[in-house]
Amino acid sequence: MTIRVLIVDDHEVVRQGLRFVLEQEEGIEVVGESGDGAAALHAVRGLRPDVVLLDLVMPVMDGLAVLERLRGEAERPAVIVLTSFQEEDRVVEAVRLGALSYLSKTTAVDRVVEAVRAAARGGSVLEPGIAALLLGRVRQGGRPRPLDLLTPRERQVLSAMARGRSNSEIARDLRMGRETVKTHVSSILAKLGVADRTQAAIFALQQGLVPLDEALG
Numbered sequence: 001m002t003i004r005v006l007i008v009d010d011h012e013v014v015r016q017g018l019r020f021v022l023e024q025e026e027g028i029e030v031v032g033e034s035g036d037g038a039a040a041l042h043a044v045r046g047l048r049p050d051v052v053l054l055d056l057v058m059p060v061m062d063g064l065a066v067l068e069r070l071r072g073e074a075e076r077p078a079v080i081v082l083t084s085f086q087e088e089d090r091v092v093e094a095v096r097l098g099a100l101s102y103l104s105k106t107t108a109v110d111r112v113v114e115a116v117r118a119a120a121r122g123g124s125v126l127e128p129g130i131a132a133l134l135l136g137r138v139r140q141g142g143r144p145r146p147l148d149l150l151t152p153r154e155r156q157v158l159s160a161m162a163r164g165r166s167n168s169e170i171a172r173d174l175r176m177g178r179e180t181v182k183t184h185v186s187s188i189l190a191k192l193g194v195a196d197r198t199q200a201a202i203f204a205l206q207q208g209l210v211p212l213d214e215a216l217g
Contacts, residue, residue: 003120004031006049006077008040008066010058014105018053018082021109028116037061041069049077051119053112054099056083056090064090067097078119082112095149101125121176122153123183126190147207149191155209157184161197162204 005022007015007030015033022028031047034040038060044052052070056063063081070076080101081094091102101115101124115125150158153174160170167181174181185197194200204210 001027001120003028003051003116004047004049005029005116006032006034006040006043006047006052008034008037008043008052008058008063009055009082010035011055014055018112021112022116025113025116028113035059037063037066040066044070044073044077048075051116052077052079053082053116054079056081056094064093064097067094067099071098078122080112080115080119080125082107100151103127118183118187121180121183122151123180124151124154124187124191126187146192146203150188154184154188154191157181158188158200158204159209161185161188162201162210164201 005028007018007022009015009018012035015035019030019033022030031049032043034043036059040052040054041061043049054063054066061069063083067079070079076098079099080103081099082103082105083090084105094102100119100122103112103115103125104127107127111125111127118125147155156174157170160173165173167178167185170176171178171181188200189196192200192203194203
């Protein structure tokens, strides 16, 4: 499957650089570019991209407003925030509004490509600093809760993990590839701030995602 990508940034040189990088990758097609938030929404509706690379600070409509509007779209794309700004409130709000990944513009290009491929599968890629920031907010009693950071697909995978399912069994039951399951598991562990599957399963049990008699096999 070809991953259709829309690049949204008010700096043309950034858009050109991202287009060049992504078009070298097999299975990725850049279907369009937008220089502001309003144009981005129009492009999403017309081009139907699978993944949007979204800057936060733009004229006409900023990235957070775009994310808010996309929440109401029937066929919303996966969104990766790629920005120079990493203020805590912006990061938390972007994740709350549905951004799957939040990367700095200084991120290595292979990490951006990894995030695009993960987003197309419903997975996330978070830089260590961003993951630590989100976890710190949670530990301080703020928002979002760890469970709020998981996508619906990640919650399904977490529930299966809590029931003791292996990656192969999860892949079979949820009809996805094993590599996709591995991506989801890594994302879940990072977002929850846990070290292994057992700790993730205990978290799922504490949150009531699975009944006690089904947990851990």
